[in-house]
Amino acid sequence: MIERLLVLKLDAVECEAEACLNGMPIARAHPGQPRIALPVHEYTLSGANRLELVVWPHPAAGTGSPAPSPQALVASGRAAAHARLLLPRVGNAADESSARTLAQLDWAPAAGTAFEAPLSLQVDVQLPVSFPRWRWLEAPAVADPSGLPAQAVAYLRPLADSLAAGDPEPFLTAVRLRTEEIAAAYQQDPREATARLRQHLVACFEAGRLRWQPLDALLLRPVAGGRLLECLSPEGQPALCTETDDDGRSLALPLRMAFLESHFYVLR
Numbered sequence: 001m002i003e004r005l006l007v008l009k010l011d012a013v014e015c016e017a018e019a020c021l022n023g024m025p026i027a028r029a030h031p032g033q034p035r036i037a038l039p040v041h042e043y044t045l046s047g048a049n050r051l052e053l054v055v056w057p058h059p060a061a062g063t064g065s066p067a068p069s070p071q072a073l074v075a076s077g078r079a080a081a082h083a084r085l086l087l088p089r090v091g092n093a094a095d096e097s098s099a100r101t102l103a104q105l106d107w108a109p110a111a112g113t114a115f116e117a118p119l120s121l122q123v124d125v126q127l128p129v130s131f132p133r134w135r136w137l138e139a140p141a142v143a144d145p146s147g148l149p150a151q152a153v154a155y156l157r158p159l160a161d162s163l164a165a166g167d168p169e170p171f172l173t174a175v176r177l178r179t180e181e182i183a184a185a186y187q188q189d190p191r192e193a194t195a196r197l198r199q200h201l202v203a204c205f206e207a208g209r210l211r212w213q214p215l216d217a218l219l220l221r222p223v224a225g226g227r228l229l230e231c232l233s234p235e236g237q238p239a240l241c242t243e244t245d246d247d248g249r250s251l252a253l254p255l256r257m258a259f260l261e262s263h264f265y266v267l268r
Contacts, residue, residue, distance in 0.1 A: 006044055006129065007099070009037040009084040010053075017081035017107075020052040023224040024256075024268070028057070029081075040085075041131065041185035042268065049127050053083040053105040056117035059236050070116040077111025085125065102127060134181055136267040139258035141226035148259060149218045152231060155264045156255070160212040160240060168201040171253075175266045204242075204251055211243045228256040228267060 010019045012029035019027050019036075021043045027036040058068055088099035103125040109115065142148070162170040172179075172194055179197070183190035204210050218239050221230040231239040231254075238252040256268040 004087050004089055005039045006041055006102075006127070007037055007086045007088060008040045009035075009082075009086055011035050011080075011082045013081070014076065014079040015081055016056055017083075018054045018057040019083045020050075020054065021085075022050055024228075025221075025223060025230070039186070041129075042134070042182045044127060044129055044131060044185075045134075045137070046130055047126060048124055049103075050122060050124050051083060051085055051103045051105060053081060053107060053121045055081050055107050055119040055121075058118055070118070073115055073117050075109035075111060075113040075115065077109075080106075080108035082106050082108075085127070132181070132184055134267075135177060135265075136224055136228055136256075136258060139224075139227040139265075139267065140260060142222065142229065142259050143226075145220050145222060145226075145229055145259070148229070149220055152220060152229070152257070152264060153215050153218050156218070156231065156240060157215055160215065163201060163205070164210045164212060166202070166205040166210075168198050168205075171201070172198060175255075178266050178268055181267070207245075209242055209245050209249070209251055213239075213241050213243055215239060223256060228258055231255045231257065 008019055008021065008026055010017060010027045010029045012031075012034050014031065016028065016030040018025055018029075021040055022045055024043045026040060026043060027038060029036050056071070056073070083105045084101055085103040086099040087102055103123055105121045105123055107119070107121060159171045159174055162168070175197075176194075179193050180190045182188075183193045201210075213233065217234045219232045219234060221232050222228070223230050233239050233241065238254040240253040240255060242251045244250045255266050257264040257266050259265075
């Protein structure tokens with residue numbers, strides 16, 4: 001049984017901040033959600049790892065979308081952002097006072113400090129972990145993904161249609177490699193992980209919650225050095241996302257895919 005969880009903790013005060021690990025955008029905090037803490041084993045490498053904190057990041061956009069020009073800003077003296085890699089024991093709070101801090105990045109400029117946004121801070125750290133070599137590390141970087149959104153829609157739409165019809169099996173097959181690796185990252189049985197996901201998707205269908213938003217405006221955001229393509233809506237949210245139900249809830253299924261020999265593979 002796993003005893004320790006490697007956790008990313010991100011705090012943002014009067015700003016928006018994004019934390020990345022090894023080129024993977026992991027969490028984005030903002031005034032509406034100023035603190036995020038989540039386990040990150042599936043993004044972690046044995047040996048050297050790079051933690052990045054981006055303050056006032058650009059909106060998530062797909063390939064082919066021109067990056068906005070940097071913004072010249074002046075610090076208020078109140079805005080701050082902090083990213084931490086923590087190693088608490090399972091069951092303990094992911095807090096600096098009770099967990100070992102393995103890496104940290106802090107941004108808290110004095111009032112009147114001029115800076116350009118997005119502003120990126122990075123630190124490399126050797127982590128005491130021993131994971132398999134994840135498949136996404138072997139995926140080739142896509143040189144030009146700008147022609148792939150239509151092909152990605154053709155790949156994703158049947159998955160959404162089958163989920164909407166109450167059949168989760170095509171989706172479970174599509175995410176099998178991801179499920180296997182995430183199960184390995186947390187010392188779980190992949191069959192049990194698949195069964196839990198199946199049960200959740202079936203329950204959502206039976207509750208009438210699988211009405212999917214249109215996929216026509218799909219964006220592909222290169223992450224992990226271009227080895228994976230993150231499927232996003234124009235608003236920067238997961239592309240495979242349901243309409244909001246009567247209780248204000250929606251279900252998002254984030255997908256990061258490799259593209260190899262004309263085929264997509266969901267790896268994260």
